[in-house]
Amino acid sequence: MSKGNETFDRFKAGDRVKEKIGQGRFQLDSPSACESGKSIRPGRQGVVVNVVLRRTGRKPTAAMRTYVQVKWDRARTESWHGVNRLEKINMLTEE
Numbered sequence: 200m201s202k203g204n205e206t207f208d209r210f211k212a213g214d215r216v217k218e219k220i221g222q223g224r225f226q227l228d229s230p231s232a233c234e235s236g237k238s239i240r241p242g243r244q245g246v247v248v249n250v251v252l253r254r255t256g257r258k259p260t261a262a263m264r265t266y267v268q269v270k271w272d273r274a275r276t277e278s279w280h281g282v283n284r285l286e287k288i289n290m291l292t293e294e
Contacts, residue, residue, distance in 0.1 A: 210247050210267050215288040218242035218280075244288065245271035 210216065220242050249268040254261045267285060270277045 209265075209282060210250050210285070210287070212247055212249060214247045215244065216247055216267070216269060216285045217244045217288050219284055219286050243271045243274075245269040245274070248277050 246269065247267055248270050251266050251268070252263045253266055255264055256262075265282045266279050267282055268277050268279050269285070
């Protein structure tokens with residue numbers, strides 16, 4: 200039995216996070232695709248500002264999802280993202 204939304208506790212304000220690079224976005228099987236693949240930027244990094252549970256729809260039976268407000272490095276404003284798009288940065292192993 201579930202004890203609520205387990206992802207809500209994954210991130211807290213002040214945590215360093217980075218954006219996940221999605222798997223299988225590009226298929227680099229041709230020389231032109233390899234050239235365009237080199238221009239793909241690595242994931243952005245930032246700091247968690249706020250964590251909020253939100254409904255996915257208007258009905259009372261709609262699922263609750265966790266969203267994180269992130270202040271990205273070298274960005275002026277914050278933005279909201281689902282927790283599935285982010286991962287924590289372990290400051291001890293960061294290079």
